[in-house]
Amino acid sequence: MKDNKIFDLIEAEKQRQREGLELIPSENYVSREVLEAMGSVFTNKYSEGYPGFSDLDGSDDDVLANEPTNYRYYGGQENTDKVERLAIARARRLFHADHANVQPHSGAQANNAVYNAWLDPGDTVLGMNLGHGGHLTHGSPVTQSAKIYNFVAYGTDPETGDINYEELKQLAAQYQPKIILVGYSAFSKIPDFERIVEIGKNIPNCLLMADMAHVAGLIAGGAHPNPLDYGFHVMTTTTHKTLRGPRGGLILSRGMVSNPLKKPERTLDNIPTLIDRSVFPGTQGGPLMHIIAAKAVAFYEAEQVSFQNYARDVVSNAKVLADTLTTHGFKIVGGTTENHLILIDMMASFGIDGKIMEIMMDKVGLTLNANAIPNDTLPPFKPSGIRLGTAAITTRGMNRAEMIKIGGWMRRLAEISVEISGGKQPEAAFASELAAIHEEVRQIAEIFPVPGM
Numbered sequence: 302m303k304d305n306k307i308f309d310l311i312e313a314e315k316q317r318q319r320e321g322l323e324l325i326p327s328e329n330y331v332s333r334e335v336l337e338a339m340g341s342v343f344t345n346k347y348s349e350g351y352p353g354f355s356d357l358d359g360s361d362d363d364v365l366a367n368e369p370t371n372y373r374y375y376g377g378q379e380n381t382d383k384v385e386r387l388a389i390a391r392a393r394r395l396f397h398a399d400h401a402n403v404q405p406h407s408g409a410q411a412n413n414a415v416y417n418a419w420l421d422p423g424d425t426v427l428g429m430n431l432g433h434g435g436h437l438t439h440g441s442p443v444t445q446s447a448k449i450y451n452f453v454a455y456g457t458d459p460e461t462g463d464i465n466y467e468e469l470k471q472l473a474a475q476y477q478p479k480i481i482l483v484g485y486s487a488f489s490k491i492p493d494f495e496r497i498v499e500i501g502k503n504i505p506n507c508l509l510m511a512d513m514a515h516v517a518g519l520i521a522g523g524a525h526p527n528p529l530d531y532g533f534h535v536m537t538t539t540t541h542k543t544l545r546g547p548r549g550g551l552i553l554s555r556g557m558v559s560n561p562l563k564k565p566e567r568t569l570d571n572i573p574t575l576i577d578r579s580v581f582p583g584t585q586g587g588p589l590m591h592i593i594a595a596k597a598v599a600f601y602e603a604e605q606v607s608f609q610n611y612a613r614d615v616v617s618n619a620k621v622l623a624d625t626l627t628t629h630g631f632k633i634v635g636g637t638t639e640n641h642l643i644l645i646d647m648m649a650s651f652g653i654d655g656k657i658m659e660i661m662m663d664k665v666g667l668t669l670n671a672n673a674i675p676n677d678t679l680p681p682f683k684p685s686g687i688r689l690g691t692a693a694i695t696t697r698g699m700n701r702a703e704m705i706k707i708g709g710w711m712r713r714l715a716e717i718s719v720e721i722s723g724g725k726q727p728e729a730a731f732a733s734e735l736a737a738i739h740e741e742v743r744q745i746a747e748i749f750p751v752p753g754m
């Protein structure tokens with residue numbers, strides 16, 4: 302017997318994704334192969350523990366040729382061990398890491414596992430202010446980690462939109478944090494990793510952690526610097542944003558890889574094993590082997606030349622879109638973008654809040670999200686800004702001409718929003734114009750199909 306209700310909703314969601322354009326910067330479209338691996342029989346298997354970690358240096362074939370003793374708690378792992386070893390080997394190659402833990406169920410789980418690996422309750426983490434683009438898991442009081450650890454926040458410079466490095470340096474000297482964390486979900490500059498490493502070097506036993514959830518795909522594709530290349534000890538990420546894999550987390554680290562069944566001393570050298578023990582059994586149970594299989598497929602795709610082209614196009618499309626929007630009167634936080642993401646101050650641009658724009662764009666099949674801007678005076682649910690990005694539309698093959706088109710639609714939608722919210726005209730007065738824009742969006746969407754469907 303089939304659950305028609307859910308399968309009908311899957312079909313409806315396919316249609317929504319097919320006919321609309323996804324501009325939320327944390328979303329993407331995975332390939333059919335990633336979807337197939339996610340829907341595979343590996344979901345039936347329990348694999349608590351880890352595969353063997355030796356001989357992960359060579360090609361995929363070298364990795365498969367070796368079957369070292371594993372550290373699992375259940376039998377029947379002849380296939381799962383190979384899948385997880387391939388996922389680890391590919392992730393290590395992509396991100397120049399000594400070790401990869403591919404088991405975190407999500408980006409939040411990955412961050413919590415690193416905190417749990419390195420910190421004692423009450424220890425200090427210096428991370429980016431949530432209101433300036435940081436992430437909830439970097440110390441928002443609503444999280445469990447904020448109840449356990451002491452988070453101190455550095456901000457961004459309102460003029461440049463960049464990290465306030467002087468403040469970061471001063472807070473690091475003052476608080477002597479156990480972790481300096483660079484990461485964000487609404488920030489469009491490339492961090493000065495070298496400068497942060499210099500700051501961290503002066504703090505004893507300070508772990509340098511980069512949460513690159515948003516830009517991991519750009520790093521893998523060579524369109525963004527890699528913090529591990531500059532001396533960061535740990536990089537966490539989600540696998541489903543620019544990296545274009547299944548929904549999940551990943552932790553990359555530098556250091557010595559050893560037997561996860563033996564408790565190591567808490568030193569920076571032992572970070573890989575401290576993290577393995579912190580993921581399982583520290584913060585999670587059995588790994589999602591079907592998701593790990595899909596991560597391995599996504600990493601394989603990210604190792605191809607076509608992915609390097611993709612990463613480059615994501616960034617150039619974001620620049621074209623940012624330039625177009627600027628021409629149309631949108632005020633971009635920091636002036637422009639250096640990655641896939643654009644943050645816009647809608648209050649300063651048109652005198653409307655971000656939620657009004659989000660809702661207006663939804664009406665024509667363009668999806669983005671309202672977002673706080675640095676030092677926002679409006680509440681989080683109705684913030685001053687909007688956040689958009691080019692990861693998903695670039696996956697569909699869109700380019701310069703489509704970016705210019707999207708910028709033009711957005712200008713008109715902002716004008717209509719101003720008219721309606723200012724009470725000058727009822728929404729009904731724009732019904733036919735909105736329907737026409739929606740039809741144009743559908744037509745462009747049809748030219749650029751969603752992969753995997």
Ligand SMILES: Cc1ncc(COP(=O)(O)O)c(C=O)c1O
Binds near residue numbers: 408438
């Ligand atoms: C920088 C950053 N870290 C962590 C996360 C959390 O990832 P997840 O939603 O998979 O838990 C996100 C997600 O938006 C993020 O942007």
